Amino acid sequence: MTRFLTPHAATLPSVVPFTGPEALERQMGQTFRARLGANESLFGPSPAAIAAMKEAVEGVWMYADPESHELKQALARHHGVTPQHIVVGGGIDGLLGLLCRLTLEQGVPVVTSLGAYPTFNFHVTGFGGQLLRVPYRGAHEDPQALLDTARQTGARLIYLANPDNPMGSHHTGAVIEDMVAHLPDHSLLVLDEAYADLAPEGTIPTIHPDHPQVIRLRTFSKGYGMAGARVGYAIARPELAQAFDKVRDHFGMNRVAQIGALAALADQGWLADVQRRVRAARDRVSRIAEANGLRALPSATNFVTVDCGRDGDHARAVLRETVARGVFIRMPGVAPLDRCIRISLGDDAALDVLEEVLPQAIAAAG
Amino acid sequence: MTRFLTPHAATLPSVVPFTGPEALERQMGQTFRARLGANESLFGPSPAAIAAMKEAVEGVWMYADPESHELKQALARHHGVTPQHIVVGGGIDGLLGLLCRLTLEQGVPVVTSLGAYPTFNFHVTGFGGQLLRVPYRGAHEDPQALLDTARQTGARLIYLANPDNPMGSHHTGAVIEDMVAHLPDHSLLVLDEAYADLAPEGTIPTIHPDHPQVIRLRTFSKGYGMAGARVGYAIARPELAQAFDKVRDHFGMNRVAQIGALAALADQGWLADVQRRVRAARDRVSRIAEANGLRALPSATNFVTVDCGRDGDHARAVLRETVARGVFIRMPGVAPLDRCIRISLGDDAALDVLEEVLPQAIAAAG
Numbered sequence: 001m002t003r004f005l006t007p008h009a010a011t012l013p014s015v016v017p018f019t020g021p022e023a024l025e026r027q028m029g030q031t032f033r034a035r036l037g038a039n040e041s042l043f044g045p046s047p048a049a050i051a052a053m054k055e056a057v058e059g060v061w062m063y064a065d066p067e068s069h070e071l072k073q074a075l076a077r078h079h080g081v082t083p084q085h086i087v088v089g090g091g092i093d094g095l096l097g098l099l100c101r102l103t104l105e106q107g108v109p110v111v112t113s114l115g116a117y118p119t120f121n122f123h124v125t126g127f128g129g130q131l132l133r134v135p136y137r138g139a140h141e142d143p144q145a146l147l148d149t150a151r152q153t154g155a156r157l158i159y160l161a162n163p164d165n166p167m168g169s170h171h172t173g174a175v176i177e178d179m180v181a182h183l184p185d186h187s188l189l190v191l192d193e194a195y196a197d198l199a200p201e202g203t204i205p206t207i208h209p210d211h212p213q214v215i216r217l218r219t220f221s222k223g224y225g226m227a228g229a230r231v232g233y234a235i236a237r238p239e240l241a242q243a244f245d246k247v248r249d250h251f252g253m254n255r256v257a258q259i260g261a262l263a264a265l266a267d268q269g270w271l272a273d274v275q276r277r278v279r280a281a282r283d284r285v286s287r288i289a290e291a292n293g294l295r296a297l298p299s300a301t302n303f304v305t306v307d308c309g310r311d312g313d314h315a316r317a318v319l320r321e322t323v324a325r326g327v328f329i330r331m332p333g334v335a336p337l338d339r340c341i342r343i344s345l346g347d348d349a350a351l352d353v354l355e356e357v358l359p360q361a362i363a364a365a366g
Numbered sequence: 367m368t369r370f371l372t373p374h375a376a377t378l379p380s381v382v383p384f385t386g387p388e389a390l391e392r393q394m395g396q397t398f399r400a401r402l403g404a405n406e407s408l409f410g411p412s413p414a415a416i417a418a419m420k421e422a423v424e425g426v427w428m429y430a431d432p433e434s435h436e437l438k439q440a441l442a443r444h445h446g447v448t449p450q451h452i453v454v455g456g457g458i459d460g461l462l463g464l465l466c467r468l469t470l471e472q473g474v475p476v477v478t479s480l481g482a483y484p485t486f487n488f489h490v491t492g493f494g495g496q497l498l499r500v501p502y503r504g505a506h507e508d509p510q511a512l513l514d515t516a517r518q519t520g521a522r523l524i525y526l527a528n529p530d531n532p533m534g535s536h537h538t539g540a541v542i543e544d545m546v547a548h549l550p551d552h553s554l555l556v557l558d559e560a561y562a563d564l565a566p567e568g569t570i571p572t573i574h575p576d577h578p579q580v581i582r583l584r585t586f587s588k589g590y591g592m593a594g595a596r597v598g599y600a601i602a603r604p605e606l607a608q609a610f611d612k613v614r615d616h617f618g619m620n621r622v623a624q625i626g627a628l629a630a631l632a633d634q635g636w637l638a639d640v641q642r643r644v645r646a647a648r649d650r651v652s653r654i655a656e657a658n659g660l661r662a663l664p665s666a667t668n669f670v671t672v673d674c675g676r677d678g679d680h681a682r683a684v685l686r687e688t689v690a691r692g693v694f695i696r697m698p699g700v701a702p703l704d705r706c707i708r709i710s711l712g713d714d715a716a717l718d719v720l721e722e723v724l725p726q727a728i729a730a731a732g
């Protein structure tokens with residue numbers, strides 16, 4: 001180990017929270033026939049956003065506006081808040097990292113669900129926080145258990161994704177509102193709404209933007225189809241939003257992405273169309289799963305989690321055989337969620353491949 | 367202040383190290399006629415890189431390869447090192463932040479030059495490091511003083527930019543090699559080579575890539591003309607390079623930028639052309655300065671630092687009047703360097719505007 005690392009850094013593993021599909025392709029020596037593992041949007045971004053990004057490439061010699069002024073104005077209008085309530089950053093991943101940096105130090109307790117988003121855990125551990133994990137209740141994160149554990153441990157952060165990844169489940173907005181009403185004073189709710197744009201009506205809670213104990217996270221990676229652009233944003237009361245200026249990489253936004261996000265936000269018609277296509281793709285993946293004797297869980301996201309009906313070893317075998325046949329999918333990392341595989345939604349061409357491959361993979365998994 | 371911040375975060379100011387030109391434009395209510403303040407490359411990226419980025423926009427629904435495999439392979443070939451020596455990140459700014467995170471904790475001493483790159487200081491302070499600053503010797507950073515102070519204080523990091531920003535000066539590679547040979551055991555040299563691609567022959571030191579006490583930082587923002595893309599890289603021994611995997615945002619790279627950087631690197635002919643145009647522009651800016659009774663300092667970069675011949679207040683007045691006339695420039699932040707203004711190099715159209723405006727600005731500054 002290099003002598004210059006802090007004692008804490010020295011303890012951290014050099015890990016990638018997820019292996020990228022490109023790395024798998026290099027290992028296999030072939031490209032995937034269908035890329036259904038990273039909850040990317042195969043429906044892509046709005047044509048208007050694509051056009052805006054292509055035009056913006058000509059100006060990539062310029063740094064982006066470090067204040068993301070126009071994008072913050074537009075997001076504020078979109079959400080009925082002020083620009084001072086908005087933090088723009090490099091995807092939700094980047095914002096979670098900054099939030100952990102602002103709030104955590106060695107040993108500070110943080111509560112999340114056992115099997116929930118690993119990148120959040122990566123950042124918590126990376127900043128020395130003490131991770132506490134409560135089990136899911138079936139396919140759902142358990143607000144009451146999160147609250148109870150937070151109260152018992154004095155947790156500073158409570159992470160909850162609604163809709164949830166990797167299970168695709170959701171709580172109603174009313175459930176989240178009730179959770180917010182019962183937050184212990186010492187806890188900030190980190191409400192990851194990455195999939196909010198694809199969720200059924202009634203999923204999004206009403207929370208006053210000045211609420212001192214909630215930060216909401218949104219992204220252009222899912223519904224807006226711009227995962228490779230790295231644009232996410234947080235909504236929080238101005239006091240907390242402004243704190244990100246203490247630590248963020250001010251000139252770190254990609255200019256093309258910043259301009260593309262603005263155009264994507266303006267094309268709500270495209271988003272509505274994606275929502276329709278996502279619903280249709282959910283139905284088709286559910287039918288494919290059922291045709292193979294598997295149970296598709298209800299999805300509020302752009303992926304469908306499929307219960308393979310046995311244990312983690314079996315689901316891992318199904319996943320392995322599916323991947324080996326050129327279909328990139330992922331699965332929850334820990335029991336008991338790891339009885340499932342997770343299939344991102346795609347266009348018909350990709351789902352045709354899935355339909356062809358899944359029976360073979362299940363047969364091979366035995 | 368929000369109650370959830372760490373005690374250290376609570377002490378940090380919510381600052382932008384530099385005000386962006388867009389913010390200035392909003393304040394002034396007009397756009398700049400010439401954008402010569404951020405050391406961006408008005409010559410832009412290679413047409414091949416632009417074409418690659420436009421094509422890559424179509425695939426922006428996909429996350430980038432978290433390992434930046436192809437780019438690391440290409441950079442390794444370019445520099446005659448292995449891919450394990452390369453870290454790809456969101457510009458040098460982003461990499462400096464990660465490096466500070468890996469190496470600094472409360473009170474760890476770090477040495478830099480008084481007036482050198484503020485974003486490095488921002489990160490050092492942000493991670494609790496104790497900044498020690500040694501004066502420039504004239505227009506040059508002072509390797510001996512940096513070493514002496516590092517030795518006296520037990521500094522963990524020594525920051526040196528070669529060529530230097532904001533003065534545009536450079537040391538020969540031999541000077542840097544000598545500095546490396548005399549590093550105290552406890553110090554890691556952070557060698558910021560952002561402007562290396564534009565420096566005169568003989569500027570780049572020969573340092574063994576496995577040297578345990580040096581990390582070199584390079585960027586696609588300057589010579590390659592892709593500041594808005596946010597692609598930088600570090601060269602360090604594999605042990606240190608791999609440590610970045612402990613803390614980096616693995617899926618944080620913009621896919622379009624990653625692909626664009628690969629294409630830019632492949633077009634060394636374009637870079638050579640930019641180098642020629644930069645040299646010509648240096649000469650022209652020097653002539654413009656001299657025609658106005660100012661002294662242009664020799665430049666090894668894509669900007670020319672111009673000594674306004676009096677004190678900081680005078681240079682600030684010249685800057686203010688230049689900016690007010692629609693030419694965005696910047697200047698060093700601290701005395702005695704702040705007797706200068708800093709003019710990024712541009713194409714003929716931009717320098718025509720500079721030539722028109724500078725005499726008016728000097729007259730107005732009085």
